[in-house]
Amino acid sequence: MINIFTLQWQRLRRKPFMVLAMIAMTVVFIIFIGGATNQSEVSIPTSFSDEFPAEDKAALIEELNELEGFNFIETTYHKARENIALGIASFGVRLSEEDYRFIIGTENPNQAIVEQYISSIYWENLRIDQAVEQSGDEQTRQSIETSLERPLIEVDSQIGESEGDVFIFNNQLQALFGMTLFFAIYTIVFSLGEVAEEKQRGSWDRLVLSPVRKWQVYLGYLSYAFVIGLVQIFAVFAMFQFFFGFDIGGKWLEVLLICVVYTFAIVSLGMLIIGLVNRSSQLNAIVPIIAVSMAMLGGAYWPIEIVSNKVVLAFSQVIPVTHAMEALKSITIYGENLTDITQPLSILLLMGVLCMGIGINLMERR
C-alpha cells in the first residue's frame, strides 16, 4: 500500500501540471470573484419620506452603512427612481419613520441581505420607542441606547438574536471556500481516475497478480487522492490568509477537521463515479458536469442563503459541498464552535461511507 502511495507522488513530481493548474485556477477565480466585488461596494440610492425628521437622517444613514459591502447614498426619491430606471442601481430604498419601502428595478440577491438588515434596525428602534413611550421619559431612551452600545448581559442576548437573523455576507470568504472546494473535486477525482487508467493500461493486472492485496492497492490510491486533495485545499487557504489578507480567523483546527471530512466525502464520491464509468475518457466528460452542478447547487458559486427555490434547496442537501460550505462559514464567519457543526460533519461522513461502499462494490463487480 505504501509503495502504491509513494508511486503516485513519484508520478506527480514528473507530471505536476494538473494539480498546479487546479491550484492556479482556484487562486485566479478567488481573486476575481472575492476581490472584485469587495473593492467596489454596492451603492444603494436611499431617499426619505417627506415627514422624516431631517436631523435623524444622517444617523440612520450611518447606521445603515455599517452593513459591510454596501454603500447607502442619500438622494431624492426622484433621483433614486431615475438611477434605477437607468440601471445604474438595481434597487433602492425609501425610508419613512415607521416603515420602509424598496424601489426595485431588477431582481438582485443583495436585496434580501439589505432587506433583512434594514428590518432588524427598524425593529430595534421600534422596541426602544415603545419602551420610551411607556415610561414617557426621554432619559430612558438614552439609557437604553447607551446600554445597547455597551450592552448588559440581557441586552446582549437580544442583539445576538437580531444579528443572528441577519445573513452576514462575506464575499471574500464565500469565494475562497467555494472555489477551493470546487477545484479540489477535480484534483481528487482525477487522481482517483488513475485507477481506471491503470485498468485500461494493464498495469492493474500486474498488481492483481502480485502478492499485494487488492484492498491495499485501493487504499494506496485512496490515501493519495485524500492527501493531495487536503494539501491543495490547505495550500490555497494558507496562501490567502497570509499573502492576500483574507481573514479565515484563528480556528484552524476546526477548519482542518471540516476539510478532512469533506475531502473524505469527495474521495468516496470519486470512488463511486469511477465505479460507474470505466473509461478515463468517460471520466473526463462526466467530472466537470458533476463538479459544476455540485458547486452550483451546493453554494460554492454563490451563497446558498440567497436560493429560495424549495427543489434546489432539497437537492442541495445531498451534495457534500453544501454541508462543507455551511460548516466552514459557521466556524469562520458566524464564529460558531465545533459543537455547532456536528450535523454537517456527520452528514458528510455518512455520505462518504455510503459512496465508498457502493463505489468499491461496483468496481469489484466487473
Place this chain on the structure above:
Amino acid sequence: MLETEALRKVFKKQVAVDDVNLYLKQGESVGLLGPNGAGKSTFISMIATLTKPTSGIVTWNGKNVIKNPNIIRPTLGMVPQEIALYKELSAYENVKFFGKIYRLHGKKLEQRVQEVIELVGLKDRQKELVNNYSGGMQRRINIAVALLHEPEIIIMDEPTVGIDPQSRNYILEMVKKLNEEKGMTVLYTSHYMEEVERLCDRIYIMDHGKVIATGTKDELTGILSSEETINLELEQQSKVFEEALREQSTVLKVTEWEKGLRLIVPKNSRELAGIFHLAEQYQAAITSVNIQVPSLEDVFLHLTGRRLRD
C-alpha cells in the same frame, strides 16, 4: 504442468473462447497462433486468473487454479499485450516499483532490477523515461517486469506487435534463451507464424475461439503433406487452359492468382508433364513454375479458407 479443459468464455453476444483444451509440459515452449480477435488474449487471461471462465477448468500441477488463483500467481510471469508501465517514470523506476510490489527489498531488489534490465539489454538507458523509449524498448521493459520474480512459466501476449525488426529479433532470441538455458516454460501468443515456427516446440492454431489444429510444426504442415501446391506463372490468363486443367482428374483445385494459376495436386503425382502438354495444346505460355512446400500459413489457409493476416 499447465492444463486447460474445455475452457470457455462467453461475452454478452459472442463466444470468445470455445472449449479450448491445451497443455504445457515443464520446459516446453508452446505457441498460440491466431488472427486478430481469435480469442488468444481472453484465453491466456483466464489461465492467468485475470478473467473468470464461463466454464471449464485450468489446472497447475494438477490443482484447480480457478478455485484458488494463488496456486499459479506466484510462479507466473505475465507479459500483457499493452505496455503496462508508468510512462512518466524511468524504466528503472518502473522495474523497481514492481520489484517492491513483489516484496523484494534492499540489496536483493537492486540486484534483481539490474539483472532483468540487463537481460532485456537496456542497462545503459535505464534512467530514461519510458515515454521517450521506442516501441521496441518499451516492449522489452514490459517483458523485464514480468521476469522480476523469477517465474517458472512466462505467458507472453503478442510481445512483438508493432516494433522494429531489430527489437523483434532481440526479443525472440531472448525468449529462446530463457526457454533453452533457464528451462523456463513459455506460452507465446502471436499472429506471426514465423515467430512461433522459430520459437515453439508445439503450436496451437486458434480461430474464432476454437483450436483448429495442434501439433509440432512438422505435424501441422503434415496436414497438407498429401497435397502440394503448384504455382504457374503465365504470360496472360487463359480461360480455356484453366478449364482444361479443371477437367484433369489429378488436379484437385485450380485458383487464379495475379500472375497466373495455382493448382493443388496430390503429392508426388508427377503432374508437371501433363500440365505442360495442356499448356502447349491451349497455347498458354508458362513463364515460371514453382512447387511449394506447405507453411503454417498454408495450413491456416487450408483449415479456414482465410489468411492469418490481411
